[in-house]
Amino acid sequence: MSDPxxxxxxxxxxxxxxxxxxxxPDYLAYHDEEWGRPVHGDDALFERLCLEAFQSGLSWITILRRRPGFRAAFSGFRIADVATFTDAxxxxxxxxxxxxxxxxxxxxxxxxxxxxxxxKPGELDTLIWSHAP
Structure with a gap:
């Protein structure tokens, strides 16, 4: 089905x-709720950058379906927390x-x-968005 x-x-x-x-369905939710919308905040941008790196060589749907697991495994992608991760x-x-x-x-x-x-807080956000038109 398509538009008129x-x-x-x-x-x-x-x-x-x-x-x-x-x-x-995962793509539909991503399209409607996230795709093409600006992301701000150091932790939120860190998550997106990390997930994009993990996606390399894989389909995005693979990452979307595992995103809850990623968030749990990486402490919600809070930079301060992940920075303290040990060898264990x-x-x-x-x-x-x-x-x-x-x-x-x-x-x-x-x-x-x-x-x-x-x-400094906000520095990642500033750096990334300094490249936006």
Missing amino acids: AGETPLGPDGLPRCPWALSA DRERLLADTGIIRNRAKIDATLANARVLAEW
Whole structure:
């Protein structure tokens, strides 16, 4: 089904959606609630950056479906908390079936949190949004 002009596919509720959003309920929710909306806040941006890194080589739906597991495993992506993760936490993450267990991606997330924990509050947000038009 598409809109009256026949250009944009319609979702189950009759509202127009991007075609990719209609392939799975997870995509539909992501499309309607998050996609294309600005994200602010250091922790929120840290989460998005980390999830994008974990997505590398995988489909985004894989990350969306595991996002609750990621949030639980990485303390809600609170930079200050993740920066304190120890080697025991790293081993816990490598064994966690609720996330993508890629050693390099986990190590990068922990290293990035340690660096960002030394930044001033708002500095990550400012840096990222300084590149927006």
